[in-house]
Amino acid sequence: MLIGEVSAQSGISARMLRHYDRIGLVSPTGRTQGGYRQYSDDDVRRLFHVEGLRSLGLSLQDIADVLGDLSFSPAAMVEQLVARTHDRLAREEELLRRLGQVRASDPAAWSDVLRTIGLMRGLDAGDPSARQRFALSLTGEGDRDVVPLAEAALKEADPNVAGALDWALARTGDSAIPVLAEALESPVPERRRRALAALVKIGSPRATAVLADAFRHPDPVVSGRAALVRAARGEADAVPALIGLVVEGRDDVDAADALGGLASRHGRADEIARAIADELTRATGAARRRLASALADVPGPRAEATLTGLVDDPDRGVALTATFLLRARRSDA
Numbered sequence: 001m002l003i004g005e006v007s008a009q010s011g012i013s014a015r016m017l018r019h020y021d022r023i024g025l026v027s028p029t030g031r032t033q034g035g036y037r038q039y040s041d042d043d044v045r046r047l048f049h050v051e052g053l054r055s056l057g058l059s060l061q062d063i064a065d066v067l068g069d070l071s072f073s074p075a076a077m078v079e080q081l082v083a084r085t086h087d088r089l090a091r092e093e094e095l096l097r098r099l100g101q102v103r104a105s106d107p108a109a110w111s112d113v114l115r116t117i118g119l120m121r122g123l124d125a126g127d128p129s130a131r132q133r134f135a136l137s138l139t140g141e142g143d144r145d146v147v148p149l150a151e152a153a154l155k156e157a158d159p160n161v162a163g164a165l166d167w168a169l170a171r172t173g174d175s176a177i178p179v180l181a182e183a184l185e186s187p188v189p190e191r192r193r194r195a196l197a198a199l200v201k202i203g204s205p206r207a208t209a210v211l212a213d214a215f216r217h218p219d220p221v222v223s224g225r226a227a228l229v230r231a232a233r234g235e236a237d238a239v240p241a242l243i244g245l246v247v248e249g250r251d252d253v254d255a256a257d258a259l260g261g262l263a264s265r266h267g268r269a270d271e272i273a274r275a276i277a278d279e280l281t282r283a284t285g286a287a288r289r290r291l292a293s294a295l296a297d298v299p300g301p302r303a304e305a306t307l308t309g310l311v312d313d314p315d316r317g318v319a320l321t322a323t324f325l326l327r328a329r330r331s332d333a
Contacts, residue, residue, distance in 0.1 A: 001044065003028070003037045010047060017047075025064055026050055057081055104147040123152035128161050135164035138171070146172055150179040154194045162194065166201040174206045181210045184222060192219055200225065208233070215241070224251055231258035234266040243279050246294050247287045256290070260297025273303035280306070288313075292321040296328075304329060 007014045020026040021037065026047045030038035039047070046067070053063045058081070122134040131152075138149070149172070153165035169176045176198070183195035199207045212233060214226040227241035228251065239262065245255035259276075263269040273295065280291050292310055295303045307329075310322035 001039045002032070003039070006039050006044060006047070010044070010051070012047070012051065020047070020050065023060065023064075025060060025067075057084065120148050120152075123148060123165075128158040131156075131158070132161045132164045135161065135168045138168045146175040147179060150176045150183075150198070153198050154180075154183050154191050156194065157190075162197065166198045169198050170202045174202070174204055177202065177204075177206055177210060180207075184210070184214055184217070189219065189221075193221055196222055196225055220250075224255075228254055228258050231262050234262065236262065236266070236268055236271065238262070239268065239272055239275055243275055243291075243294075246290050247279060247283055249286065249290060252290050252294075256294040257297070259294055263298040263300075263303075269298055269300035270302045273298050273300060273306055277302075277306045280310075285315075286317075288315055289317040289321055292318050292325070296325050 001009070003014050003017055006012070007017060017026070017037075021028065026043060028037040028039045028043050030040065032038050049067065050063055053066060054060075058066070123131060125131045125134060135152075138145070146169075149165065149169060153162065153169055156162040156165055169180075180195040180199050180202075183191050184199075186192050186195070196211070199211050208229055211226050211229040212235070214222050215230055215238070217223040217226060223241065224245050227238040227245065230238040231242060239259070242255040242259050242262075246252045246259075259272050263272045276291050276294055276298070280288055283291055292307070295307055304326070307322045307326050310318050311326065313319045313322065
């Protein structure tokens with residue numbers, strides 16, 4: 001077949017066929033008496049082989065290497081294609097993320113676009129110390145910076161930079177709260193916990209309300225912090241979760257303080273003393289010592305009776321804790 005016929009039947013332009021010939025990828029094996037390229041059946045099969053590999057994303061050099069190396073592994077080629085595709089998708093997702101942040105800033109002029117891009121570049125600096133300095137330099141002016149700033153805070157792994165970003169977010173007021181509230185529902189644990197830290201740092205009534213509403217969150221870190229917030233608001237439904245924190249030894253000091261606050265300032269002393277006493281019958285080891293300590297700031301006769309019953313506890317740590325707390329109570333009386 002002549003080049004025109006091959007082009008018509010294959011859909012490949014004559015210009016591309018000439019290029020394949022020039023680089024030695026698919027060269028016609030014959031020529032007519034007039035010097036025109038003449039493709040054999042084998043040439044056409046090789047041509048379709050080339051087009052098939054191109055459709056998978058291989059470069060012309062890659063295709064030449066594959067066709068020139070009889071030992072080339074198809075599996076290895078596919079693995080390379082998978083890796084390249086992942087890289088390309090990651091780059092495109094990053095571009096999409098950046099464009100989304102620029103759009104979320106609601107730019108009214110090119111100067112707004114450029115300012116947002118400058119903000120994103122500073123927040124994406126490779127050196128953590130540079131990111132920290134940049135975060136500390138932000139003034140918190142305007143809502144347009146909130147989305148890129150919040151996204152930077154949510155993905156930051158360096159604790160020093162994360163603290164600076166949380167501080168910068170806090171200076172924006174409540175503008176970042178919708179982004180952070182949405183991030184609390186992320187399937188990525190680190191993103192949820194960074195949102196949690198930022199909301200705690202903001203500390204406004206609206207941020208506190210978002211945290212309190214996360215009381216039954218499936219992530220124990222989020223729900224534990226929410227229990228502390230609810231306790232500060234005087235919500236009695238936080239008591240079981242707070243006692244759970246004491247038993248687990250996670251934020252147990254804060255949880256014990258919160259229980260004491262609920263007991264003394266919100267009239268929940270008997271309820272909390274009873275709940276701790278019940279848990280003492282089930283807990284073991286260090287958890288029982290933490291529970292005994294949690295009675296320190298719980299006033300009233302029920303808490304005192306529980307401590308009295310622990311003075312002779314088989315666990316020496318529990319007995320010593322109860323004895324010390326009883327003496328402290330009586331000295332303060």
